[in-house]
Amino acid sequence: MTAAPPKGWCPGALRPMISGDGYLVRLRITGGMVSASAARAIARCAQDFGNGLLDLSARANLQMRGVTEATLPVLVETLQANGLVDESPEAEAVRNVIASPLAGLAPDAAFDIRGSVYALEQRLVSDATLHDLPSKFGFAIDDGGGLSLSGVSADIRFLALHDGAPRFEVRLADGDEAAVIEAAALPDVAGALARAFFEEARQCDLPPRRMAKLVATRGAEGIWRAAGFSPARRGAPLGSSPQPLGLNSLGACNWLGLGFAFGRVSAQSLAWLADKAEHHGSGELRLTPWRAILLPGVDASGAEKIISQASADVIADPSDARLAVIACSGHPSCASATTLTQQDALALAPLARSLAPSGVTLHVSGCAKGCARPAPARVTLVARDGLYDLISAGRASDAPMLQNLDLNACRTALRSMASPEGIHP
Ligand code: SF4
Secondary structure, eight states: OOOSOOTTOOOOSSSOEEETTEEEEEEOOGGGEEEHHHHHHHHHHHHHHSOSEEEEOTTSOEEEEEEOTTTHHHHHHHHHHTTOSOSSHHHHHHOOEEEOTTTTTOTTSSSOOHHHHHHHHHHHHHOGGGTTSOTTOOEEEEOSSSSOOTTSOOSEEEEEOOSSSSEEEEEETTOSEEEEEEGGGHHHHHHHHHHHHHHHHHTSSSOOSSHHHHHHHHOSHHHHHHHTOOOOEEOOOOOOOOOOOEEEEETTEEEEEEEEGGGEEEHHHHHHHHHHHHHHSSSEEEEOTTSEEEEETOOHHHHHHHHHHOOTTEEOOTTOGGGGEEEOOOTTTSTTOOSOHHHHHHHHHHHHHHHOSSSOOEEEESSTTOTTOSSOEEEEEEEETTEEEEEEEEOTTSOOSEEEEOHHHHHHHHHHHHSTTOOOO
């Protein structure tokens, strides 16, 4: 095991990151697919070796918090014994692949993409020339079903096509130019485009670390050319994130989606979900990039029982005000934060919901880095010296419209923004 990662690296299990509440140990879960027994093992580890809290990441991974110097070695040994850790830090870091959460189950999918997900991960792990990809450089494989990944950030995006043959449309980041490939070629194409990324990035004075930035800097044409092919069509516009909560039914496929404020799941809740998945569902949990866990195979009566027994941290109602806010871990979990971001976000959640009936309207960030949400939000509060700066329709790094707000002043500002007159700096 190596020491804590250099700046800019994403944490893994073999290269954990130190934060304000101890080591952050992220498990990269292939396709977000977790068996009930694996979920119970992860919950036990979080309880025994961490502080009993886990985060569901925006890449559909699980991260344990509060792991100490003393508990880290035995945690890694236990994870290894359960087959939950890669062989090297490089392998776990490069396996940055997100897949449709209902892969292999959704009847509205173009085809079962699980083989492509395994094949791509295998290629990324075995091809050492790809191990220098920037830590956040990620791939998305979308099965073309209703739970679309088109609102999820990706550097190289594959979308399964409903055209009768197993084929994918390939796109660079959010670009609309697309190539069409056979499904079997996906690992080769991903590798070629990743190497083209390196090649083109090297031509820049400040090599970009994400595909979108490289495309903006040098254009997409050279990247396609360096990869050995060219886009043949325009892809459909990318959409927003779907709403996966509650009981859903799609042909023969039922699932119950349960959310968690800020994606924070207690070890008890994870173990409880594992039991429910076994008793009422298919025995599997599917992690999503939308701060929710899906239990496939749960019918209406099972869903009713699960929801009635759920603890307060489990969200089954899509209109729950807690889903209107997003916040990073804040103080004391992160040394850069000076406020209790999640506590403050929950206090403001009803007002945030009054800004819009659905979606995230308020982002509370512990600093201008804005880890919890790189994209703009209707309102962003950024902590500075224990108070907040307010940004309207922007990112955490944008110029604030109001400054030095305490929680009450934030409430007043949000109320004004929800009123027809709005707010003026
Ligand atoms: S946004 Fe700032 S305070 Fe929040 S987790 Fe990231 S670095 Fe820490």
